[in-house]
Amino acid sequence: MGERIVLRYTDDPEQSDIATYVRKGGYQALAKALKELSPEAVVDLVKRSGLRGRGGAGFPTGLKWSFIPKDPALPRYLCCNADEGEPGTFKDREIMEKDPHELIEGIILSSYAIGAHLAVIYIRGEFAYAARQLARAVQQATAKGYLGRNILGSGYDLDVVVYRGAGAYICGEETALLESLEGYRGQPRLKPPFPATAGLYRKPTVINNVETLANVPYIVLNGPEAFTAIGTPRSPGTKVFCLSGQVNRPGNYELPMGTPLREIIFEHGGGVRDGKQLKAIIPGGPSTPTFTAAHLDVNMDFESVAAAGSMLGSGAVMVMDETVCMVWAALRLTEFFRHESCGKCTPCREGTYWLAHLLGRIEAGQGQDGDIELLLDICDNMAGKCFCPFGDAAIAPVQGTVKHFREEYQQHIRHGGCWRRSVVRSQ
Amino acid sequence: MLSERAKEEIIRAMERFPERRTGLLPALRLAQDEQGYLSSQVLAEVAAIFGLAPAEAQAVASFYTMLRRRPTGKHLIQVCTNLPCSLSGAEGLLDHLKARLGIGVGETTPDGLFTLETVECLGSCGTAPVVQIDEDYHENMSAEAIDAVLARLAGG
Numbered sequence: 210m211g212e213r214i215v216l217r218y219t220d221d222p223e224q225s226d227i228a229t230y231v232r233k234g235g236y237q238a239l240a241k242a243l244k245e246l247s248p249e250a251v252v253d254l255v256k257r258s259g260l261r262g263r264g265g266a267g268f269p270t271g272l273k274w275s276f277i278p279k280d281p282a283l284p285r286y287l288c289c290n291a292d293e294g295e296p297g298t299f300k301d302r303e304i305m306e307k308d309p310h311e312l313i314e315g316i317i318l319s320s321y322a323i324g325a326h327l328a329v330i331y332i333r334g335e336f337a338y339a340a341r342q343l344a345r346a347v348q349q350a351t352a353k354g355y356l357g358r359n360i361l362g363s364g365y366d367l368d369v370v371v372y373r374g375a376g377a378y379i380c381g382e383e384t385a386l387l388e389s390l391e392g393y394r395g396q397p398r399l400k401p402p403f404p405a406t407a408g409l410y411r412k413p414t415v416i417n418n419v420e421t422l423a424n425v426p427y428i429v430l431n432g433p434e435a436f437t438a439i440g441t442p443r444s445p446g447t448k449v450f451c452l453s454g455q456v457n458r459p460g461n462y463e464l465p466m467g468t469p470l471r472e473i474i475f476e477h478g479g480g481v482r483d484g485k486q487l488k489a490i491i492p493g494g495p496s497t498p499t500f501t502a503a504h505l506d507v508n509m510d511f512e513s514v515a516a517a518g519s520m521l522g523s524g525a526v527m528v529m530d531e532t533v534c535m536v537w538a539a540l541r542l543t544e545f546f547r548h549e550s551c552g553k554c555t556p557c558r559e560g561t562y563w564l565a566h567l568l569g570r571i572e573a574g575q576g577q578d579g580d581i582e583l584l585l586d587i588c589d590n591m592a593g594k595c596f597c598p599f600g601d602a603a604i605a606p607v608q609g610t611v612k613h614f615r616e617e618y619q620q621h622i623r624h625g626g627c628w629r630r631s632v633v634r635s636q
Numbered sequence: 637m638l639s640e641r642a643k644e645e646i647i648r649a650m651e652r653f654p655e656r657r658t659g660l661l662p663a664l665r666l667a668q669d670e671q672g673y674l675s676s677q678v679l680a681e682v683a684a685i686f687g688l689a690p691a692e693a694q695a696v697a698s699f700y701t702m703l704r705r706r707p708t709g710k711h712l713i714q715v716c717t718n719l720p721c722s723l724s725g726a727e728g729l730l731d732h733l734k735a736r737l738g739i740g741v742g743e744t745t746p747d748g749l750f751t752l753e754t755v756e757c758l759g760s761c762g763t764a765p766v767v768q769i770d771e772d773y774h775e776n777m778s779a780e781a782i783d784a785v786l787a788r789l790a791g792g
Contacts, residue, residue, distance in 0.1 A: 392657030
């Protein structure tokens with residue numbers, strides 16, 4: 210399967226314990242950094258590794274860190290975005306439950322690099338077990354001197370707090386996360402100012418995804434060249450692909466960036482369940498436009514997926530077979546966005562409502578002539594016109610399915626319904 | 637009324653961070669864990685500890701789905717019906733639960749034991765379908781498997 214980084218040891222049931230983690234080389238990167246490297250040197254290593262954010266946007270991590278003001282007297286914070294909520298995504302949960310110290314070590318190294326003395330892990334409220342695993346890891350790391358005051362005798366102090374959310378997908382958007390962390394409704398803030406200048410408590414703040422931070426110990430310990438040897442030149446390293454839906458072996462697969470979709474689904478996932486034909490693929494979570502079987506040879510890295518008209522997103526690969534009604538699938542995903550719209554801006558609040566309403570009508574066999582055009586018109590009224598990226602994400606299921614399966618929408622309207630619905634329901 | 641112990645924990649949460657209000661979400665959770673749900677009176681008590689108007693605490697509480705303004709049954713059953721779970725039988729599982737419990741979505745059994753809800757993606761799509769009951773995930777669920785879980789909870 211090639212080299213794994215973040216899920217390298219997650220098969221070991223003892224991996225979450227600090228003794229096992231240390232025995233396998235854990236906290237060596239931290240010891241090395243605190244002894245040999247300045248904070249700037251750590252930033253430089255991560256820059257040279259080409260590591261890009263694994264939460265969906267793919268922004269270069271080292272560059273993000275370099276935006277933090279240099280004046281060390283100014284308080285600054287690190288927030289780990291563990292509000293994993295993009296449907297189909299379950300990679301961060303696996304890292305936190307099975308190898309929490311890898312994340313903690315990544316957080317300490319990153320906090321050291323930006324000069325933060327407080328790091329907060331904002332974890333999705335539903336992840337009770339992962340939160341307990343992290344809390345235990347923080348306790349163990351503190352007891353061993355990897356956290357707290359004067360870490361490993363270096364003079365560097367860091368406090369890490371596990372903070373549980375309370376059920377709101379939008380808090381995965383970085384500024385909504387900050388609002389929530391400050392004790393408010395989790396609604397996004399206007400950018401600029403960006404979090405690097407005015408983030409948590411209006412102080413410089415870096416917000417990184419769990420998988421991103423979990424890559425940092427490897428980069429610091431093995432050097433950027435080891436990292437860039439994996440993946441593609443512009444998307445180096447590995448990516449955890451979360452394979453779900455109608456495949457024989459769903460699950461997390463950590464593979465080099467640029468692995469073809471066909472290999473992920475057929476080689477690792479064992480192909481489509483029950484010997485059925487592949488119909489549609491959502492490549493990176495519902496926020497990313499739908500693919501079809503014609504896209505199987507797309508390489509899964511940031512550039513290749515974008516060139517093919519979608520996005521790598523969170524790496525949530527959802528597979529649908531020939532029996533699935535695409536109007537129904539779009540409805541399920543749009544219902545999600547309608548439910549999770551924070552209500553702050555009108556195009557998103559109203560748009561998600563009306564998209565779900567129209568899809569529901571078409572799927573139930575009560576679609577009218579002009580409904581497809583109306584759906585696309587609503588999408589157009591949301592695209593680029595919402596307060597935060599949620600609005601652009603919310604139109605992806607409709608736009609993607611209409612683009613590739615318009616005939617199926619027309620059939621629903623013409624024939625007053627769908628035979629596939631009963632197939633899916635009877636399973 | 638919040639217990640003295642809950643109030644002390646809330647004050648600790650409030651003082652844990654550079655700004656006190658960061659403790660509000662943890663405080664609301666602590667209050668809910670003790671009281672079962674966030675009544676207007678409990679919200680007002682929490683708000684008072686933070687020096688906020690009751691409406692401020694209500695505004696925050698109403699934003700988050702895990703903070704509840706109404707009581708639920710002793711056990712809260714949440715069936716994920718997002719796409720990966722629905723592609724793996726969540727709809728049939730939900731129909732089964734409705735029939736077995738004799739209630740609809742959003743309802744509580746007459747004995748007050750179970751409340752049934754649907755939720756969007758629990759982040760467990762590799763082991764779909766998944767049902768969360770209280771704080772625990774039950775993965776790769778079938779009608780038989782969920783029946784066994786419910787029987788255990790009803791007995792205990």
